[in-house]
Every structure is written in structure tokens, then in C-alpha cells.
Amino acid sequence: MEVIISQDPCSASILAARLISRLIRIKPDAVLGLATGSTPLNLYRELIRMHRVEGLDFSRVRTFNLDEYIGLPPDHPTSYHSFMEENFFLGVNIPHGNIHLPDGLASDVPSHCEAYEQAIRDAGGIDLQILGIGSDGHIGFNEPGSSLASRTRIKTLTPGTREDNARFFGKPENVPHHVITMGIGTIMESRILALLAFGEGKAKAVGEAVEGAISASNPATVLQLHPNAKIYLDESAASSLERIDYYKWVFQNKPAWQADS
Numbered sequence: 001m002e003v004i005i006s007q008d009p010c011s012a013s014i015l016a017a018r019l020i021s022r023l024i025r026i027k028p029d030a031v032l033g034l035a036t037g038s039t040p041l042n043l044y045r046e047l048i049r050m051h052r053v054e055g056l057d058f059s060r061v062r063t064f065n066l067d068e069y070i071g072l073p074p075d076h077p078t079s080y081h082s083f084m085e086e087n088f089f090l091g092v093n094i095p096h097g098n099i100h101l102p103d104g105l106a107s108d109v110p111s112h113c114e115a116y117e118q119a120i121r122d123a124g125g126i127d128l129q130i131l132g133i134g135s136d137g138h139i140g141f142n143e144p145g146s147s148l149a150s151r152t153r154i155k156t157l158t159p160g161t162r163e164d165n166a167r168f169f170g171k172p173e174n175v176p177h178h179v180i181t182m183g184i185g186t187i188m189e190s191r192i193l194a195l196l197a198f199g200e201g202k203a204k205a206v207g208e209a210v211e212g213a214i215s216a217s218n219p220a221t222v223l224q225l226h227p228n229a230k231i232y233l234d235e236s237a238a239s240s241l242e243r244i245d246y247y248k249w250v251f252q253n254k255p256a257w258q259a260d261s
């Protein structure tokens, strides 16, 4: 696990965007796992800038999103389809056929989830998965108590997560109860994990995820078992880490050959 602490969300997002752009330049048909929510917004803005200004080419990139609300059609303003379209896909050149999100209107949810897993396998697996983290430690929408081996499936949101996400829906009652989410086992199969977390509200969950005991009570703790997980934080989200000075020293003193990885 590599913990990278930046002054602010913007500089942290630029570092994460560089990781992704390096991957795409080495592997133009890279498979990216994508997240929604407030956290990756600056990252998507930076990737769009890299596309427009530096010619970063997404024409062969394939994407799989982590999750979608059940019951919302793709063109619903608060669906994750719409979120991705507005905040990322409209700004880059990923062909429509290369984009995958769970279907919130699937009539047979278990079969749809199996097909989603199969599509990820058919693409050769996810090269790099972008993750946010809930204030309760959820990744994707794998709420506390989720099996650490789970696959793509239906989940029920906790009242806390519905409240956290009410800002997108006007009021908490409008937030759907059910979602389709990649499982923790699915996420853990990605070759690289890049988790971003910003702000005081994430400090407790991040502290446990990085330095606590591995437990389904904080699903993000499972990242400790991943061989290539990078955690991009701002100072506030890092504030409850005990080894904060060590992580900073490690990052500032990387050997030259490792600095770009």
C-alpha cells in the first residue's frame, strides 16, 4: 500500500491522473474501472485537460463503472450514467461501445450482474480501478458487513450513505435504497487500485483502512491485501494516520527508477 499525501485535493488528483495517463500511454487499450461521487471530479477534469491539451488518446480505452442505482433510467439526471456522461465521457474520446455501467433497470438483476462480471473478464480484467471511500469505509457500494469476497450484485444502502448522497437528490427520501455494485472480490482483482479521499469527513475511515485491522466492518481495509494499491489523500483525509510523517518521507525520497510508478 502506498500512501501519497498532498496539500489539497487538486494536487492529489493531478498525481492520480498522471498514473492513469502513464498507463494509457503504455497500454492504449487499457481497461479502467471508474467511480462516481464528488471525489474523482478533479481527476476527471485533469484527464479531460490532458486529452485536450496533451493529446492523451482514449480512443481504445475501455471502462467499467463500479455501480449504479436500481430504478433509475440511464438518462435520469441523478443516475451514474448521467454523472459519467457529464463529468467525464463528454470531455474525452472513449467510443460509446467501450463504456460499461451496471444497468439500473435490469429486469433480471442476478443475470445482469453475472454478465457484467463476464464482460470484465472478456476485456482481460481491469488494469486500474479508481475508488472513492464512504465515511463508513465502503468502496463501490459495498457497505460495512459486505463479504470481502463478494462479486457484482445488488446491495442495500445504509441510512448513512443515503444521507451522504442526498446532496445529489435534493432530499434523503429521493435516494434509492438499492444499487448494483461491483463486489469487493471483483475490485480486488484489478491490477492497480487508486483510492482517493479528501476532507475531514473521510479521516476516520481512511485511518482504519490504512492502519486498522482488516474487517468487513470497514470494507476499505481489504486494500491492505492488494499488492498494488495507491492511496491519494489531502492533508485533512490523512489527519488520523499515525505514520503520516513516514508516508511523506517515503514519497519524497523515492529512488529515481521508482518515482514514475
Ligand code: F6R
Pocket: 034, 035, 036, 037, 038, 039, 040, 066, 067, 131, 132, 133, 134, 138, 139, 140, 141
Ligand atoms: C461511487 C462509489 C462510492 C463513492 C463514495 C464516496 O461510484 O463507488 O464508493 O466513491 O461513496 O463518495 P464521494 O466521493 O461523493 O464522497
